[in-house]
Amino acid sequence: MTPDTDEPAVRPAAHDLLDPLGADGRAETIVGDEAWLAALIAAEVALSRALVATDLAPAWMLGVADALTKPGVVDLGAVAAAARGGGNPIIPLTRQLSARADELHAGAAEYLHVGATSQDIVDTAAMLVAARTLETVTADLDRVAADLAALAETHRATPQAGRTLGQHASPTSFGFVAAGWLDAVCTVIEQARDARRRLPASLAGAVGTLAVLAQVVVERRGSGDAADTLDRVVAAYSDELGLAAPDISWHTNRLPIVEVGSVLAAATGVVGTIAAQVAELSRTEIGELGEGLAEGEGGSSAMPHKRNPVASVLIVAAAKQSPGILSTLYGSLLAEDQRAIGGWHAEWQTLRQLERLALTSVAASVPLIGGLTVDTQRMLANLDLTHGLLFSERVSTLLAERIGRAHAFEVVRRASARVSAETPLSAVLDEQLAAEGFAADDRVRTSVQAAFDPASMIDHTSAGIDRVLARHAALGQSPAPHRGDPS
DSSP states (O other): OOTTSSOOOOOOOTTGGGOGGGTTSHHHHHHSHHHHHHHHHHHHHHHHHHHHHTTSSOTTHHHHHHHHTSTTSSOHHHHHHHHHHHTSSHHHHHHHHHHHHHHHSTTGGGGSSTTOOHHHHHHHHHHHHHHHHHHHHHHHHHHHHHHHHHHHHHTTTOEEEEEETTEEEEEEEHHHHHHHHHHHHHHHHHHHHHHHHHOBOOOOOTTSSOHHHHHHHHHHHOOSOOHHHHHHHHHHHHHHHTOBOOSSOOSSOOHHHHHHHHHHHHHHHHHHHHHHHHHHHTSTTTOSEEOOOOTTTTOOSSOTTOOOOHHHHHHHHHHHHHHHHHHHHHHTTOOOSSSOSSHHHHHHHHHHHHHHHHHHHHHHHHHHHHTOEEOHHHHHHHTTTTTTGGGHHHHHHHHHHHHOHHHHHHHHHHHHTTOOSSSOHHHHHHHHHHHTTOTTOHHHHHHHHHHTOHHHHHTTHHHHHHHHHHHHHHTTOOOOOOSOOOO
């Protein structure tokens, strides 16, 4: 049974002053101390239930286990204060749980924490918290993907200046840009679903061999062969928690933690990239996109006129933090002996930071993309900012079919140097080609004229957009009506 059956009340995080995205407390309910305590207790009582399921504990222990999951059974503050003594919270937690269990039924404490070690419980709780985090992030990414699919479909024929290294390049379409964003989001959705499916429980004992639990099996069953029963206990424990049953101890194989962290960092980075591009395209001098800011959002303390892309800024900030934090998890892959010195402990706060960043940034991207305003007229106007120069690649390519590649490139290069607001590239080329004796060559003139049609440059992009939309549809989503386009 997972610890999140009942949705806890949203409680503001202690760090919300400097974390505007997390100020609503949503992430805190998923990865905060109370959520972690619930997950630790869930792991402990799942083991007791698994013992009952395999006839290693009496049936009445199920009632005790149920009672131990009720709010207020454990004093969170006392557990946290006493955690320093053993280096983790499990010793004071089991002490409180045992005392309460014996109050509920004499001898009940004998069926708590049997054969487990502290790392088993903490790692299992980490997977429970990660499960809820991945599920929440994936649900939000699904919403982002639906809105991106709608944008890609709606704007597949909306021409837009392509930009490379901060400069105008060749034309693209905004639908193609949105489809590129959607493709990345689909990849992260797939990764998050796969990671959630693989999250393992941990039940291995002090050095990973389950030796103590094996001895309990022998004593209670009177059998010298405990392997089959151990497998059934681990399977029942994992099934109770909704996690995968591990094949062997993963106390020093920290890849499950690293995979979760990597997927969350990827999700944060993907929405961060989208947000960065939205912010760039909302610049005053570009003005092609805009955040659907509500009253009071995007203001400045100094300049009354400002409408800052605040959601994009905060999402990008989260994406900039994630890589450095993730590196700590990769450092924890280096583990000594059967239980690591400090590496395991270094994961706790690190993973929680990544979870918070992913939860808050992906959640913020839902209204960002859903409320995005697209100024198609500004996109069209911006195509003319360089007076035809963004068509130079296409002009030289088409012209090369008539006069040769090297000659065409040189003609366009010389023409480009003479372009101005009064003499766009098309006019300069007409003069230059006439001077070279091509004025009467209809094939050359037709090629040049065709090169300056933005629609002809984006027709072929529909195939790529269709492939991404099909990929999105295969994930079980469908495009939602977009809510941000101006009429």
